Amino acid sequence: MIRAIVTDIEGTTSDIRFVHNVLFPYARERLAGFVNAQQYQEPVSTILNNLRDEVGQPNANTAELIDILFAFMDEDRKSTALKALQGIIWRDGYVNGDFTGHLYPDVLPALENWKAQGLDLYVYSSGSVAAQKLLFGYSDEGDITHLFSGYFDTLVGAKREVQSYRNIATQLGLPPSSILFLSDIHQELDAAEEAGFRTTQLIRGDDDAASHHHQVNSFSTIKPEQIPS
Numbered sequence: 001m002i003r004a005i006v007t008d009i010e011g012t013t014s015d016i017r018f019v020h021n022v023l024f025p026y027a028r029e030r031l032a033g034f035v036n037a038q039q040y041q042e043p044v045s046t047i048l049n050n051l052r053d054e055v056g057q058p059n060a061n062t063a064e065l066i067d068i069l070f071a072f073m074d075e076d077r078k079s080t081a082l083k084a085l086q087g088i089i090w091r092d093g094y095v096n097g098d099f100t101g102h103l104y105p106d107v108l109p110a111l112e113n114w115k116a117q118g119l120d121l122y123v124y125s126s127g128s129v130a131a132q133k134l135l136f137g138y139s140d141e142g143d144i145t146h147l148f149s150g151y152f153d154t155l156v157g158a159k160r161e162v163q164s165y166r167n168i169a170t171q172l173g174l175p176p177s178s179i180l181f182l183s184d185i186h187q188e189l190d191a192a193e194e195a196g197f198r199t200t201q202l203i204r205g206d207d208d209a210a211s212h213h214h215q216v217n218s219f220s221t222i223k224p225e226q227i228p229s
């Protein structure tokens, strides 16, 4: 029996184009100015030190770190330091009303329905926990953060690594077989499945013929109560 659902964001609850065409450019345009202005203030100072550790360059100066961050953005590297900075920069955009967090229309009714059935709902994204709370706190449908019991980001591990899902199950105190993971990326679902999770793949755009996971194109067709353990 499914007791908890863990959902990805990009391509699952929310359009990948919102993340790549709205959020990422917003942070990119502001990143250098923000880092230069905040480099000696917390939390940016600690994040920059974490980036030095991440890239093994303990003596890198701020200009060198900014170059590294731009290279990471070019390759969509799921760097914990980059994701932390993006999350801080996005706050202004949400608070100022420059954008709201995209949600596919089928997402909120399904989350409310699952919550009413007694399922606990969690988020797992490469975006920082702060960024996740912003997206759902300033979503197209308003603040829906009350629906979630917790959030996981790359601090629990990378999304394509089996150990990350074992860590999540341990933190939830649930057997992996009682947790359903929703994602658009089959490599993430492969890792979750190897950890013992149940899986469902969201196909919001192109088919994924290389996937063996159960596929749906809307949250409305996911029936957790019908998934056998």
Ligand SMILES: CSCCC(=O)C(=O)COP(=O)(O)O
Pocket: 008, 009, 010, 019, 023, 078, 083, 086, 124, 125, 126, 127, 128, 131, 132, 135, 159
């Ligand atoms: C919290 S919304 C922004 C998500 C993000 O920054 C990102 O890189 C998405 O990565 P994912 O691994 O969740 O597809």
Ligand SMILES: [Mg+2]
Pocket: 008, 009, 010, 011, 012, 183, 184, 185
């Ligand atoms: Mg995704």
